[in-house]
Amino acid sequence: MRSEVLIAARPHRRPHIECTGALAARLTEPQTVHLVSAAATPLGGDYLHIRVVVEAGATLRVRSAAATVALPGPATLESHAVWTLDVDGHLDLDPEPTIVAAASRHHASTRLRIGSTGSVRLRERVQIGRTDERHGFWSGALHADVDDTPLLRHRVELGAGSVTDDELGTPMAAISELHYPDDGAPTAGTPLALAAGGCLSTWQGRRL
Template sequence: MHTHVIVVATPGRLPRIEARGGLAGRCTGPDTVHLVSTAATPLGGDTLTVQLVVEAGARLRIRTAAATMALPGAQLLQSSARWTVEVAGELDLDPEPTVVAGGATHHTTTHLNLAESAQLRIRERTQIGRSGEREGFWTSALHADVGSTPLLRHRIELGHGAVADDVLAAPRACISELRYPAPTFETPGTVLALAAGGSLATWQGDRLPPNG
């Protein structure tokens, strides 16, 4: 299944939403959109493309109604999600966690372009395996710029077969949060201030915290 979602935030108007495939968008507030599953996705072989545009002077909060469950398909194991984000106003992107079931592989890529006046918070939470499972695999790559200035190039992989996966250290959960222009913020993870502004926090462990 191929799923495609576009959300455009314009000052003084409700966000414009276009969606087809396994996700729908619902306005749940003047500046808030919840993404809601309309089918079981992502399965192996599925692709998800989300485009977010926040115009100058606009605010947008993106949430999801439930966690995303990446499952292996009958013939293919790998699914993918691609986010393209353009922000001149204010964006808060904080979906529920992605859970990669045993045997599944899920790849996420995010391309982010910010205006210098933008305000941003993006949080990504991932758990490898349901109860008793440890065999899933996940990667996430983030490419972020402020105008034409590089802000961040960041890649994480987690799960069975990951570079950091061994018998002594085998994290199965990750939280990654990017903020701009805040140089630091309170978080249980490790915060890194970025040279072009903003900050990145990362945390890894065996299971996501209950309210993490």
Template sequence: MRSEVVLVASRDRSPRIECRGGGIQARRTAADTVHLVSAAAMPLGGDTIDIRLIVEPGARLKLRSAAATVALPGAGTPTSHADWVIEVAGSLDVDLEPTVVAGAARHLSSVALFLHDGGLLRFRERVQIGRCGEREGFWSGSLRADRDGLPLLRHRVELGAGSLADDDISAPRAAINELRYPATCFEATPIDAGSTVLALAGGGTLSTWQADRLGG
């Protein structure tokens, strides 16, 4: 199944919402806030979720989700995909509930982010390999960010079975990654205390945290 969500935030009006495919729906829950809601058990292996966000100059958008996303293996393939294309000239805050890669599922996430003059951004993703007692899943996340046509960040993380840093003793199974722009400092929450913070040459900060399990 392929599900598509397009959100366009404009100044002085409610976000415009388009959803296709039926697996994911979007609901406006406040003047500048939209929640993603699963309308079916997805993603299963073989599913693709396409999300496009456009935040125009002077506009504000907060994107949240109603519950965690659970990636499950499908009958024909264990692999599902989530592809994001984001254009920001206003203010965007993305903080979804965690993605849980269950069983032997493989979930591949790709984010292409384009910041324009005046854009403000917070993009946070949380990932957990496995439900209780599960360690077989795999997640790959890539984040490519450009600012005014110039490279800002190229970031890629793998977790779980078959990842580059995997081992049976101490390899992490959970991660929190957060990109903020144009912030030059980062104050971690108690959940991701101990994170590593990198100041980007083009402005902004990237915070990364890894452990065996996500906190509270």
């Protein structure tokens, strides 16, 4: 199934929301939108595309109502989630964790453009497996620019078949957090200042 969500925040107005497929969005506070599953997703074969636009002078917080559980589908193990973020105001994006269950293989990618007046807090949390599961795979990629200036190219893999896969000590959970233009925000990991401004922290371990 293909699911599409558009959230557009404008100053002094409620966010504009459009949704199709198994993923919906609900306005829960004047500047806060929660993502809600209208059906089980992502299953193997599913494609989620979430586009967020924040105009200059606007503030938007994006959350999710519950954790996202990626499951195998009847024909394929692979599912995809793509975020496209265009930020000229302030965006705080912090959904609940993604749980990669059973032997599913989930691929997430985020493309972020920050304008000259934009600011961002972006947090992603991932756990491979439910209790006693360790066969899932997750990959996450972040491509971030400030206008036309590259800010960050970041990629992480976890789970079975990843570059860190090791029966003795492979990490099974990760937290990545990007702040811009703040370069000293408190995070779960150690903040790494970026050359073009802002900071990135990445934490890995056994469980969230």
